[in-house]
Amino acid sequence: MSDSDYEHDDEDKDNDDDEPDYLSDPDDEFFDQVEPVLKPPPGLMAKEPRGPMGYLDFKFTCIGPDELMSRMHDIVKQVNAIFELPPCTTRILLSHFNWDKERLLERFYDGNQEKLFKDAHIVNPFRQARVPVGNSTILSVDVICDICLMETSHKQLEGLECHHLFCIDCWRNYMRTRIEDSGNALAIPCPHGKCDILVNENIVYRVMQPFPDVIRRFQYLSAQTFVQQHKLMKWCPSPGCTFAVEANSTRGVPVMCNCGYRFCFSCSSPAHEPVSCKYFQLWVKKCEDDSETAHWIHANTKQCPKCKATIEKSGGCNHMVCRNVNCKADFCWVCLGPWEPHGSSWYNCNRYNNSNAKVARDGQAQHRQALERYLFYYNRYVNHMKSLKFEDKLYAQIEVKMRDMQKLGLAWIETQFLKQAVDSLCHCRNTLMYTYVFAFFLTKNNHSILFEDNQRDLEMATETLSEYLERDINSDSISDTKVKVQDKSTYCERRRQVLLDYVYEGYESDIWEFNMM
Amino acid sequence: MARSSNRRLFTEYRQLFENCPDGIVAGPKTEDNFLEWEALIAGPEGTPFEFGVFVTELKFPADYPMSPPKMRFLSDMFHPNVYPDGRVCISILHAPGEDPTGYESSHERWSPILSVEKILISVMSMLAEPNVESGANIDACKMWRENRDEFNKIAHNLVKKSLCIM
Numbered sequence: 120m121s122d123s124d125y126e127h128d129d130e131d132k133d134n135d136d137d138e139p140d141y142l143s144d145p146d147d148e149f150f151d152q153v154e155p156v157l158k159p160p161p162g163l164m165a166k167e168p169r170g171p172m173g174y175l176d177f178k179f180t181c182i183g184p185d186e187l188m189s190r191m192h193d194i195v196k197q198v199n200a201i202f203e204l205p206p207c208t209t210r211i212l213l214s215h216f217n218w219d220k221e222r223l224l225e226r227f228y229d230g231n232q233e234k235l236f237k238d239a240h241i242v243n244p245f246r247q248a249r250v251p252v253g254n255s256t257i258l259s260v261d262v263i264c265d266i267c268l269m270e271t272s273h274k275q276l277e278g279l280e281c282h283h284l285f286c287i288d289c290w291r292n293y294m295r296t297r298i299e300d301s302g303n304a305l306a307i308p309c310p311h312g313k314c315d316i317l318v319n320e321n322i323v324y325r326v327m328q329p330f331p332d333v334i335r336r337f338q339y340l341s342a343q344t345f346v347q348q349h350k351l352m353k354w355c356p357s358p359g360c361t362f363a364v365e366a367n368s369t370r371g372v373p374v375m376c377n378c379g380y381r382f383c384f385s386c387s388s389p390a391h392e393p394v395s396c397k398y399f400q401l402w403v404k405k406c407e408d409d410s411e412t413a414h415w416i417h418a419n420t421k422q423c424p425k426c427k428a429t430i431e432k433s434g435g436c437n438h439m440v441c442r443n444v445n446c447k448a449d450f451c452w453v454c455l456g457p458w459e460p461h462g463s464s465w466y467n468c469n470r471y472n473n474s475n476a477k478v479a480r481d482g483q484a485q486h487r488q489a490l491e492r493y494l495f496y497y498n499r500y501v502n503h504m505k506s507l508k509f510e511d512k513l514y515a516q517i518e519v520k521m522r523d524m525q526k527l528g529l530a531w532i533e534t535q536f537l538k539q540a541v542d543s544l545c546h547c548r549n550t551l552m553y554t555y556v557f558a559f560f561l562t563k564n565n566h567s568i569l570f571e572d573n574q575r576d577l578e579m580a581t582e583t584l585s586e587y588l589e590r591d592i593n594s595d596s597i598s599d600t601k602v603k604v605q606d607k608s609t610y611c612e613r614r615r616q617v618l619l620d621y622v623y624e625g626y627e628s629d630i631w632e633f634n635m636m
Numbered sequence: 637m638a639r640s641s642n643r644r645l646f647t648e649y650r651q652l653f654e655n656c657p658d659g660i661v662a663g664p665k666t667e668d669n670f671l672e673w674e675a676l677i678a679g680p681e682g683t684p685f686e687f688g689v690f691v692t693e694l695k696f697p698a699d700y701p702m703s704p705p706k707m708r709f710l711s712d713m714f715h716p717n718v719y720p721d722g723r724v725c726i727s728i729l730h731a732p733g734e735d736p737t738g739y740e741s742s743h744e745r746w747s748p749i750l751s752v753e754k755i756l757i758s759v760m761s762m763l764a765e766p767n768v769e770s771g772a773n774i775d776a777c778k779m780w781r782e783n784r785d786e787f788n789k790i791a792h793n794l795v796k797k798s799l800c801i802m
Contacts, residue, residue, distance in 0.1 A: 265749040266701055267640060268647040285748075292640060293748055296702035300731075312747030 179366035179384065181377040182352075187342040187363060194218060202227070204244050207319035214305045215239035218349040240308070240317045242280035264289055266310060277326055279318065283311035290326045294318070298333055304340030355380055356387045371396040381549075392550060393622035394557040398633065402556045406497065422486060423448055424455045424479035437461075455479040496559040503552040506585070510545050513588060517541055524597060536601055540588060540608040547581040547611050550619065557622065562632040566625060573618040580614045583607055641700040645670040648752050660756045662694075671696045674710075675756055679795060680764040684788040688795035692724070692759070694752065704729045704746035707755065711798045714790050716766040716777040725772035726762055728755065 182190060191210075198220055199209050215238065216223040226235050236243045261270040266289035276284040285293075289310070297307045297318075307318040320341070327333045346352045346363045355362045357380035364374050366384050373390035375381045381390040383399075391399040420429045423439075426446035430439065437452040438461065449458035454468050456479055461468055521534040554574045561567045584607040592600060625631045645664070652662055659678035664670050673694040679685030691710040697703045707729060709722040717725050727744040771777035779787045 267644050268651070269643065288640065289748065292699065292702050296699050310748045312745075312749055 177366065177368055177370055177372045177384075179364050179374045181355075182363045182365055183377075184342065184361045184363075187345060188338060190365070191341070191345045194220065198223065205319075205321070207321045208241055208244050211241050211305065211317055211319060212239050214344065214348060218345065240315045241319075242316055244280075266293070277322065279309050279316050279322060281309055281311070281314050281316040283309050283314055285310060287326060290322075291330070294323060294327055295330070295333055298323075298337050298340065301340065303344050304337050305344050353382075353384060353387055356382055390549060391553045391556070393619055394553045394560075395626070398560045399553070399556065401635070402559070405493075416490070421452065421455065422483055424450050424457075424482065427482075427486065450479070455483060493559065496555045500552055500555040503548050503555070507545060507548045507552065510541060510548065513541055513544075514538075517588070520592065527597065529597070536605055536608075537588075540584065540604045543608040543612050544581065544584055544588065547577060547584075547615050550615050551578055551581060554618065560633045560635075562634050564632065566630045570618075570621065570625075573614070573621055577611070577614040577618050580607070580611045584611050641696060641698060642670045644701055645673075645696060645752075652753060657753060657757060659760060660753070662752055662756060665693075671698070671700070673705075673752065675752070677756060677760060677763070680760050683764045684791035685763050685795060688791075688798045690798055694755075701748040701750070703731055704750075705752075705755070707759070712794055714773070714776050714787075714794060715763065716768050716771045716773055716780050717762050718776075719772045723772070724759060724762075725770070726758055726767075728758055 192206075194213060195206050195210050198213060199206055201224070202209055204212075212223055212227075212235075213220070216226070232245075233243060261272055262276065262284075263269065264271045264276070264284075264286035266285050269286065271286040275287050277287050277290045278284040293310050294307070298304060301307060305317065308314065309316045309318065320337075323337050324334065327337070346354055349365075350369060351367065352363050352365045353374075354360075355364060355376035355378060357376060357378055360376060360378045360380065362376050362378060364376060364384065366372075366374065369385055371383050371385035373381050373392050374384045382388065383391055383396060386396040386400070388396070388399060388403075394402070416429055420431050422429055423441040423443065423446060425448035426441060426443050428441060428443045428446065430441070432439075432452055438458050439448075439450050439452050441448045441450075450456065451458055451461050451468055456468070517537045517540075521537050524534045524537075525531060551574070554570075554577070558567070558571065558574065561570065584604075587603060587607055592604075595603065622631075649663055649670075652660075659680070660675065662673055662675035665672045665674050673696070675692045675694060677690045677692060679688035679690065690713065693708050693710050694705045695708075696705040707724040709718055709724065713722060719725060728746055728750060730745050766776075766780055768777045768780055776787070779790075
């Protein structure tokens with residue numbers, strides 16, 4: 120993998136430290152800077168143009184904390200080019216529509232504007248009196264501020280377009296309290312209790328000018344709210360990470376943050392391709408509920424042949440009476456047939472193929488089979504998960520190996536192929552892990568068999584790479600090692616891409632049939 | 637902040653002293669701490685609490701009036717909107733950010749232009765008309781709804797107790 124994905128990642132990181140390109144021209148350039156996680160490896164790139172696969176159109180980019188504000192201002196600017204309203208008003212409107220420009224435009228021109236402004240808690244900017252705040256006819260008279268009840272000269276009064284005026288000190292105290300305690304800086308109402316007009320950023324900057332700490336907090340909260348409200352933005356869920364990711368659709372496709380964490384853009388869980396968010400959540404829930412219990416149940420219990428309640432045998436007697444009050448079936452633990460014949464002269468539990476008992480055993484076998492099926496997939500899923508954890512150790516080993524190679528005269532950059540190979544290995548393991556979840560929910564048909572073939576190929580390739588990196592790596596010369604590692608990891612990546620392409624193609628053309636289990 | 641809260645509380649104290657609504661007496665417990673007040677509330681006319689005089693305590697936060705005070709009955713009280721330990725649960729004493737019950741609009745909550753006087757008037761009307769939709773004392777709610785005679789009897793006893801004739 121000479122031309123691998125990961126070198127691109129490093130480049131992106133470097134870019135983000137500087138001024139990113141898209142700031143200069145947010146409209147056109149924005150999505151050109153794409154994290155190449157889902158970019159097919161070079162081998163497949165040659166085959167372009169590719170089919171109409173929606174998931175390949177998915178693009179995303181990482182946004183650092185400082186750039187969020189400029190992203191927000193860009194959107195405000197774009198809308199304001201049409202509305203020509205004060206930017207702070209537009210921002211509240213956008214926030215009200217969760218930063219969905221199209222919906223706002225639609226409402227703005229189609230519906231009742233008066234109601235729109237009322238719902239967004241702003242004063243209708245077209246009907247606003249043109250008298251600027253603090254420039255009233257009673258300039259000379261001292262007025263009493265309704266908050267501190269002190270006499271204040273009119274010049275010192277501040278207020279929103281609703282003309283509820285308070286003295287500047289009270290405004291400062293009010294905003295400090297609300298900004299420091301509040302989780303949503305864009306939803307602070309006018310201090311007048313009966314008024315729900317929202318505080319805009321202009322008054323915050325004007326009044327809080329002497330308090331940069333409060334302004335910083337306000338900006339931080341604004342950015343926070345912006346990302347939370349914006350449908351096409353997500354915070355990186357990795358602990359302590361301050362990056363956000365913006366994408367061009369809300370699909371459940373994995374994205375990689377600049378911090379290196381891979382997560383699903385739709386549900387913010389760790390990356391779980393190829394399985395969809397819905398079935399991933401179902402699986403997680405099933406595992407939480409079932410796995411340990413299921414193993415134990417499988418080994419130690421049988422089911423009541425009538426009501427299917429799970430039964431554990433606690434004494435020597437084989438005459439079972441179901442404790443379920445609605446059932447109370449009498450049956451034999453050994454043959455699962457009704458107990459009745461066992462007590463009389465026609466006892467034939469010792470004889471094979473008693474028909475009644477056979478029906479019961481068949482029913483039970485079906486249920487057990489479902490359990491066994493689950494355990495089959497679960498064990499393979501867990502196995503890859505455990506292997507994935509062990510790869511941390513491999514990273515350490517590889518680190519040592521890379522240092523050894525550098526001592527032999529290779530440049531740092533020339534040894535990176537090893538680390539990239541382990542990265543590939545981890546990606547493949549992660550994907551493999553979730554292919555078993557995908558397969559668990561999949562209904563068997565021709566497509567599912569093809570899928571399993573792909574899964575087998577990926578698994579074989581992954582295991583070959585894993586074995587080589589872990590064991591055989593020291594037996595070859597450096598140049599041989601490099602060729603072999605690169606061959607194997609490129610092949611892995613390719614198998615992984617083929618599998619993902621197949622699955623996503625299947626999603627698009629709706630060939631997958633799922634079973635809810 | 638502490639200075640401005642003291643100044644405002646001092647002004648409120650003066651205004652209450654000069655022009656006090658019927659049935660309310662309120663002021664700081666001691667001259668040197670304006671953040672703790674005691675208030676006497678008369679049971680409203682025509683209610684089971686009529687003729688009672690109930691002692692309450694108000695504790696103001698340092699950023700008053702930006703945040704609301706906390707209010708507690710020191711006299712025994714049995715009322716749907718008063719917790720058994722005496723804490724008063726009415727919407728205007730809730731800061732706008734938090735919504736413990738989930739159905740108060742921000743109009744009904746605390747705002748800096750409200751005052752001790754407005755709180756005490758609200759508490760008086762609360763005594764007259766409990767809000768059983770969001771009860772703080774479930775037993776009192778139940779009794780108010782289902783057994784008004786019993787409730788009135790308990791209230792009457794509390795009135796007598798508040799006047800020290802029991």
